[in-house]
Amino acid sequence: MASSVVNVPCNVQAIKGLDCQNYFGLKPSRNVKFNCVKTGTTARPPCLFVVRASERHDGLVKKIGLSDAECEAAVVAGNVPEAPPVPPKWAAPAGTPVVPSLPLNRRPRRNRQSPALRAAFQETHLSPANFVYPLFIHEGEEDTPIGAMPGCYRLGWRHGLVEEVGKARDVGVNSVVLFPKVPDALKSSTGDEAYNDNGLVPRAIRLLKDKYPDLVIYTDVALDPYSSDGHDGIVREDGVIMNDETVYQLCKQAVSQARAGADVVSPSDMMDGRVGAIREALDAEGFQHVSIMSYTAKYASSFYGPFREALDSNPRFGDKKTYQMNPANYREALVETHADESEGADILLVKPGLPYLDIIRLLRDNSSLPIAAYQVSGEYSMIKAGGVLKMIDEEKVMMESLMCLRRAGADIILTYFARQAARCLCGEKR
Ligand code: PBG
Numbered sequence: 001m002a003s004s005v006v007n008v009p010c011n012v013q014a015i016k017g018l019d020c021q022n023y024f025g026l027k028p029s030r031n032v033k034f035n036c037v038k039t040g041t042t043a044r045p046p047c048l049f050v051v052r053a054s055e056r057h058d059g060l061v062k063k064i065g066l067s068d069a070e071c072e073a074a075v076v077a078g079n080v081p082e083a084p085p086v087p088p089k090w091a092a093p094a095g096t097p098v099v100p101s102l103p104l105n106r107r108p109r110r111n112r113q114s115p116a117l118r119a120a121f122q123e124t125h126l127s128p129a130n131f132v133y134p135l136f137i138h139e140g141e142e143d144t145p146i147g148a149m150p151g152c153y154r155l156g157w158r159h160g161l162v163e164e165v166g167k168a169r170d171v172g173v174n175s176v177v178l179f180p181k182v183p184d185a186l187k188s189s190t191g192d193e194a195y196n197d198n199g200l201v202p203r204a205i206r207l208l209k210d211k212y213p214d215l216v217i218y219t220d221v222a223l224d225p226y227s228s229d230g231h232d233g234i235v236r237e238d239g240v241i242m243n244d245e246t247v248y249q250l251c252k253q254a255v256s257q258a259r260a261g262a263d264v265v266s267p268s269d270m271m272d273g274r275v276g277a278i279r280e281a282l283d284a285e286g287f288q289h290v291s292i293m294s295y296t297a298k299y300a301s302s303f304y305g306p307f308r309e310a311l312d313s314n315p316r317f318g319d320k321k322t323y324q325m326n327p328a329n330y331r332e333a334l335v336e337t338h339a340d341e342s343e344g345a346d347i348l349l350v351k352p353g354l355p356y357l358d359i360i361r362l363l364r365d366n367s368s369l370p371i372a373a374y375q376v377s378g379e380y381s382m383i384k385a386g387g388v389l390k391m392i393d394e395e396k397v398m399m400e401s402l403m404c405l406r407r408a409g410a411d412i413i414l415t416y417f418a419r420q421a422a423r424c425l426c427g428e429k430r
Pocket of ligand 1: 220221222223224232268269303304305306307308320375376377378
């Protein structure tokens with residue numbers, strides 16, 4: 001039976017945020033259950049969070065002896081009942097200097113002194129509903145580990161993919177984005193395999209939609225996995241990436257993905273004018289309901305290294321600097337933002353994530369559209385490597401980095417940690 005979402009995010013983060021483990025006595029196991037998804041027979045009972053204001057008293061006032069009036073009279077008469085004394089002040093270690101207190105009328109630490117206060121004043125929250133899970137797929141039957149991305153696999157589209165999506169849904173991650181590893185023999189200089197209705201991506205979309213009709217499927221729109229040159233666009237003899245001709249191909253690719261059932265197409269190619277052209281192409285084919293998540297500010301970053309290994313999509317020559325943005329540029333992100341907004345983008349994406357928090361904030365403050373951040377392969381691999389080498393606490397750094405992306409202004413985060421982080425938010429161990 002197909003799994004279905006029965007109860008999407010109650011505010012897990014209010015219970016378990018960054019202070020993942022010990023949260024003022026609320027244990028996320030019994031009555032506070034973050035159970036988002038039901039998969040076939042492994043269904044768990046739905047989320048139940050019972051708060052009792054007082055003990056049961058069956059409408060009767062419990063009699064212990066005196067009436068309210070008698071109690072009040074006793075106090076008035078000076079017979080004050082006993083209560084515990086004010087606890088003694090804690091001792092400072094011997095040798096602590098005795099100093100007059102600083103004359104401060106602001107002591108921000110007051111609001112941080114207990115887990116309950118910290119939880120009350122937490123400004124940003126993280127939930128599995130914020131995650132989009134990028135998945136690599138291939139034609140094979142087996143799942144092949146990706147060397148540079150520990151914990152990530154090229155998933156067999158027929159089995160591994162379906163299983164992984166099921167597991168992600170079990171912890172509340174119901175959005176995925178697909179990246180195909182295309183056989184070399186199907187690559188060409190014009191990337192025509194990108195719009196083959198029976199290609200790997202459209203097939204995988206159809207299978208996933210059949211198993212999980214309410215799954216949100218994002219797709220990548222770009223030619224690089226299909227290009228024999230490893231570039232996102234068509235390469236002219238002299239090495240120039242041809243803009244308008246590429247956009248023509250991208251429109252066909254987006255329509256093919258929409259036809260297969262994609263919910264959100266995501267142009268990551270950085271060609272000029274592609275959002276408007278794709279919008280028009282989708283509408284012309286009756287896909288008005290399909291959204292466009294535009295890679296608005298995608299930088300020519302070295303953090304994409306592991307991803308290119310995963311898909312074997314390294315540019316065969318040169319780099320991507322004539323279409324992806326210069327990491328030194330800030331204002332230019334606004335030029336792209338205004339273009340994508342006016343061309344009809346539904347979501348604006350910044351990529352990479354953590355090194356580009358200022359850009360996320362820039363877009364957040366300059367657009368009313370939802371903002372996405374892509375925590376890219378290199379960011380993922382660095383945290384994994386640091387964890388494996390015991391140089392950092394992988395889980396804590398993972399959760400902190402995701403929280404920081406949200407704090408900077410991202411509504412959704414594309415992250416290879418999606419399932420692991422969601423498990424942590426649900427209180428499950430790795
Ligand atoms: C290409 C594409 C890339 C990524 C997503 N889409 C790589 C690139 O631009 O070379 C990178 C994602 C990652 O590094 O995790 N269209």
